[in-house]
Amino acid sequence: MTLMVWFVSLSFFTMAGGFAEEGRDAAAPSVVTGSGPGEATGGAQAAPAAGAIPAAPTVVSRLTEDGIHDPDNPSLSLLQEPAQALSGFPRDMKGGVDWIAVLDQGLIDPRADLKGEGSMDVLDLDILMKNTRSMPFVRFPHKSHTRWLDCENCHPDIFIPKLAANKVNMNEIFRGRFCGNCHGRVAFSVYVCQRCHSVPHAGSPGVWWK
Numbered sequence: 001m002t003l004m005v006w007f008v009s010l011s012f013f014t015m016a017g018g019f020a021e022e023g024r025d026a027a028a029p030s031v032v033t034g035s036g037p038g039e040a041t042g043g044a045q046a047a048p049a050a051g052a053i054p055a056a057p058t059v060v061s062r063l064t065e066d067g068i069h070d071p072d073n074p075s076l077s078l079l080q081e082p083a084q085a086l087s088g089f090p091r092d093m094k095g096g097v098d099w100i101a102v103l104d105q106g107l108i109d110p111r112a113d114l115k116g117e118g119s120m121d122v123l124d125l126d127i128l129m130k131n132t133r134s135m136p137f138v139r140f141p142h143k144s145h146t147r148w149l150d151c152e153n154c155h156p157d158i159f160i161p162k163l164a165a166n167k168v169n170m171n172e173i174f175r176g177r178f179c180g181n182c183h184g185r186v187a188f189s190v191y192v193c194q195r196c197h198s199v200p201h202a203g204s205p206g207v208w209w210k
């Protein structure tokens with residue numbers, strides 16, 4: 001319950017980060033990443049409905065154009081523009097905000113609950129998911145997730161907590177199921193393949209992303 005509070009605000013920033021990262025690939029709007037509030041452009045992107053293939057992401061939106069805030073509200077100017085808030089944050093290989101690095105560097109300090117009195121139940125357990133054909137295997141790190149999320153955010157509704165008990169594939173993920181419940185919505189984009197497919201094997205290309 002309480003987790004939802006910070007999760008909502010995390011969503012906001014992560015979505016903004018996602019836009020920035022995709023701006024480099026997207027053919028459509030002009031690109032801005034971390035160049036200050038005055039220059040950010042781009043349209044809003046609503047979370048895709050379950051079953052829909054997510055639309056190609058855009059760039060960081062200004063508060064007046066994000067489809068979330070009321071552009072006519074005079075108090076809007078009191079809020080910091082996302083492009084400015086995100087400008088000093090470490091980035092992943094595709095230019096999106098690397099939130100785990102942000103956390104590691106102590107740039108943010110999210111609360112486990114509203115009053116900031118609780119602590120997270122962190123589980124340090126990596127799961128190697130090998131059903132990836134010629135793509136590198138997927139390393140799912142419980143630790144990175146349980147610093148922000150409760151077990152119940154994933155178990156048992158999204159994933160049965162049992163090895164290889166979930167029939168995951170990319171089609172399902174792109175349609176917002178399994179990892180796609182969060183990735184491409186509130187966590188980094190599904191198009192940054194290598195952040196999940198991070199463990200090369202004999203039948204896959206080596207590390208091409210460094």
Ligand code: HEC
Pocket residue numbers: 128129130131132133134135138166167168169170171173179180183189190191192193194195196197
């Ligand atoms: C958010 C994490 C994540 C991202 C990002 C991601 N994948 Fe996957 N992918 C998975 C998981 C989990 C599986 C299933 C692994 C298993 O069940 O053992 C998978 C499976 C696959 C498979 C084999 C099953 C299938 O659907 O054919 C392929 C191929 C694949 N991914 C390609 C890609 C490509 C290409 C990208 C980038 C466009 C990508 N993936 C991005 C998590 C991800």
Ligand code: HEC
Pocket residue numbers: 121122123127140142145146149150151152153154155159160161162163164165166
């Ligand atoms: C972000 C989603 C997510 C969260 C949060 C999460 N898990 Fe998991 N968990 C997974 C995935 C994915 C698997 C692998 C399932 C598979 O192999 O099909 C898994 C597997 C497991 C397994 C089986 C591992 C094994 O070796 O048999 C256990 C036990 C488990 N989780 C416990 C927990 C506990 C306890 C927490 C909270 C501290 C937690 N998980 C939080 C996604 C999550």
Ligand code: HEC
Pocket residue numbers: 014098099100101138139140141144145148149153154158178179180181182183186187188195196
């Ligand atoms: C309940 C939401 C949720 C689900 C489901 C989920 N993730 Fe995540 N994931 C997050 C959040 C939040 C972060 C941290 C924010 C970010 O990096 O964008 C994250 C970060 C990660 C990272 C970065 C870890 C690091 O140390 O840098 C990887 C890798 C990852 N997820 C893989 C997966 C894979 C693979 C699946 C499916 C098997 C999955 N996630 C399912 C929410 C989720």
